[in-house]
Amino acid sequence: MVSILILLAARGAAIPFRGDWYHGGVKLPRFLAAAFLAVAIALVAAGCAGVANPEGWASPAVSEPSAYIVLKKDKLYAVDLQDGSLGATRWVFPDKNRHPDQDKLDLRAIYSTPVVEGDTIYVADYEAGVFAISADDGSVRWRVRGDDISGNVGHDLGVSGDFLAFGTTDGHVYVIKKQDGSPAPGWDTKGRTFDDGIWATPVIAGDRVFVATMGGALHALSLSDGAELWSQPFEVDGAIAALTLLDEERLFVPSLNKYVYIVATSDGSVLGEFKASDWVWTEPAVKGERVYFGDFSGNVYALDITNGIEPVWEFAAGQKVKSGPAIVENVRDLGDVLVVADNDPVVYFLNAETGERLNAVPIEDAGRVRAGLTAFEGRAYVVTTGGKVFAAEPERLAVVGPIAVGGAQ
Amino acid sequence: MIGDLFGLLLLDPMINLLVILSRLLFGSFGLGLIAFTILIRLITFPLTVRQLHQTRAMQSIQPRVQEINKKYSDPKRRQEEMMKAYRESGVNPLGCLGPMLLQFPILIALFWAVRRVLPESPEALSALHDHLYSWTYIQQAIPISETFLGMDLREPNILMVVLVALTTWAQTKTTVSVATDERARAQQQMMAYMMPLMFAFFALSFPSGVSLYWVVNSLVGIGFNIVTYGFAPLKIAPMIKVRTPAPATAAAPGKQPQPAAAPDARAAGTSSNIDRELRTANGPGRSKRQNRRRRS
Numbered sequence: 001m002v003s004i005l006i007l008l009a010a011r012g013a014a015i016p017f018r019g020d021w022y023h024g025g026v027k028l029p030r031f032l033a034a035a036f037l038a039v040a041i042a043l044v045a046a047g048c049a050g051v052a053n054p055e056g057w058a059s060p061a062v063s064e065p066s067a068y069i070v071l072k073k074d075k076l077y078a079v080d081l082q083d084g085s086l087g088a089t090r091w092v093f094p095d096k097n098r099h100p101d102q103d104k105l106d107l108r109a110i111y112s113t114p115v116v117e118g119d120t121i122y123v124a125d126y127e128a129g130v131f132a133i134s135a136d137d138g139s140v141r142w143r144v145r146g147d148d149i150s151g152n153v154g155h156d157l158g159v160s161g162d163f164l165a166f167g168t169t170d171g172h173v174y175v176i177k178k179q180d181g182s183p184a185p186g187w188d189t190k191g192r193t194f195d196d197g198i199w200a201t202p203v204i205a206g207d208r209v210f211v212a213t214m215g216g217a218l219h220a221l222s223l224s225d226g227a228e229l230w231s232q233p234f235e236v237d238g239a240i241a242a243l244t245l246l247d248e249e250r251l252f253v254p255s256l257n258k259y260v261y262i263v264a265t266s267d268g269s270v271l272g273e274f275k276a277s278d279w280v281w282t283e284p285a286v287k288g289e290r291v292y293f294g295d296f297s298g299n300v301y302a303l304d305i306t307n308g309i310e311p312v313w314e315f316a317a318g319q320k321v322k323s324g325p326a327i328v329e330n331v332r333d334l335g336d337v338l339v340v341a342d343n344d345p346v347v348y349f350l351n352a353e354t355g356e357r358l359n360a361v362p363i364e365d366a367g368r369v370r371a372g373l374t375a376f377e378g379r380a381y382v383v384t385t386g387g388k389v390f391a392a393e394p395e396r397l398a399v400v401g402p403i404a405v406g407g408a409q
Numbered sequence: 410m411i412g413d414l415f416g417l418l419l420l421d422p423m424i425n426l427l428v429i430l431s432r433l434l435f436g437s438f439g440l441g442l443i444a445f446t447i448l449i450r451l452i453t454f455p456l457t458v459r460q461l462h463q464t465r466a467m468q469s470i471q472p473r474v475q476e477i478n479k480k481y482s483d484p485k486r487r488q489e490e491m492m493k494a495y496r497e498s499g500v501n502p503l504g505c506l507g508p509m510l511l512q513f514p515i516l517i518a519l520f521w522a523v524r525r526v527l528p529e530s531p532e533a534l535s536a537l538h539d540h541l542y543s544w545t546y547i548q549q550a551i552p553i554s555e556t557f558l559g560m561d562l563r564e565p566n567i568l569m570v571v572l573v574a575l576t577t578w579a580q581t582k583t584t585v586s587v588a589t590d591e592r593a594r595a596q597q598q599m600m601a602y603m604m605p606l607m608f609a610f611f612a613l614s615f616p617s618g619v620s621l622y623w624v625v626n627s628l629v630g631i632g633f634n635i636v637t638y639g640f641a642p643l644k645i646a647p648m649i650k651v652r653t654p655a656p657a658t659a660a661a662p663g664k665q666p667q668p669a670a671a672p673d674a675r676a677a678g679t680s681s682n683i684d685r686e687l688r689t690a691n692g693p694g695r696s697k698r699q700n701r702r703r704r705s
Binding site for chain 2: 053054055057109111126154197199214237238239241256257258278279281296320322370
């Protein structure tokens, strides 16, 4: 690409450069013009290479007998599960051929893991809003239009009981009814507004909604009317881009300030904190009193959270770890195996107890891994930005794939 | 390779500087950009002064340039004589372009820096991490608000497009013309209108943060022009006196060119000025001894 542009620039050398507009009669030497043009084009091309458009990073969701997988950034596939393996694709959303009303549905990128509740799938698009989709045929049951939401949705949907919660990059939080997408009682169509954007999943726990902002604040709101429940929010010097409910009493709060915090749901007090090597922007894998996660320096950590935070082990992967790891339990001869994928991507199989590396399998020509891994039936499913699905099999310490999904491969 | 160098030497320092300035200035990226622009103007001030010297020098030899234009009909010969005149007067015809050329890599880098510092997607925020230094002060500043005076600095803004055109035009108007012949003057007239239109066209697709840089840069430029050249329509006299070389006289064909007189330099009596005089008297960049060697 760059070389083509430079060739074009070299061709520019053959074009007479009229440099005499500034100094009457003096022509700018052609070689200088060509060299300057080449450098300018190369710089533009160099800049082009790095700008990231929304690609989405939704983890696969499994609810037997189907798995729901977001591929190609804006397509949701419902796939049959046969003996724990991915089988035929039942439907794709959106599908204008099957559902003419989806003809003008223009999705941008999906960051929300599909939520499966009975025969309905709930999913949010970055720009197009929130959808309730029939698990049977992929038809839309209701929709909260993107135009009715202020900002973009770049995370999972919070779900509990009859309600869904989501935040936006503009700092709005909405709580809606699962039944029809209308605002929950005590919430209006404008939601609740914060000063900073919301990139972390709002978590619903009982009658409370926990909201983390990119300004570094964690709020506890009443589910019934959105009122603040803590005397003051939990605040850190760094953006909070992910939020996970560990149990009724504790939240896992990672931050771009390199720290992770365990915060009490009751009053926002810090039960423990741990400094990682770099940004932490991921959902952890949890087993008992241990949490596992990676950071942007490529380190993977196991922390004991029985009393505050105690580091158990640390493992250095090669690249940035954005995707949440998955634990595959009771693997023959190996016990619990932690499966981690870094940005490269390389899939690591680690002994969950000791952090010992069991194997590392690079995935070629598939893009990056940013979506969290999903464990199911002795496997961990890995979705790449290249729209491919792989199955990590700890028993064989191997990665199978890409798996054909709906003609996606 | 060139992309890596571009990132290492220009883009990454620029991104981090913008983040630091924004955090220092109340977390406002707009204010950070304004401070950045002023900082760049301060850093490039020596170049700007050099450009001013060169422009004045160009002005001083315009009578000779006109004479050469009249005298020689052969373009090649005319060009040679012109270059000779420039050389003898110590004028680099490209010297005026320095600050202008420097603007291009800065603009290109700024275009990408704005898009990176104000990420439009989660992926872009993740990618920003790769450009940031690991200093806590910088890390804690992320993310930076993209709004400034009600504008989304990531998106083009029509008000900024208009301001880009107006300030570019105003800067052109306050710049002293060095052209003396009609054709060059006509071309400059045309450029005075084409440049604002061209930059406004660019601004239609640029993030308004880049346009903000351009507007502030132009405003500083206008101020500098008025201070140094004055502004006749408002009867403002130049506030800075700049030393200019005395005009060189036209050389007759086949004769040694007359040395450029430099009475002010002689009066000043500084060693650099005397050196310049000696160099000029013995030919460009040569001493008497060198001339003797050349003859032998």
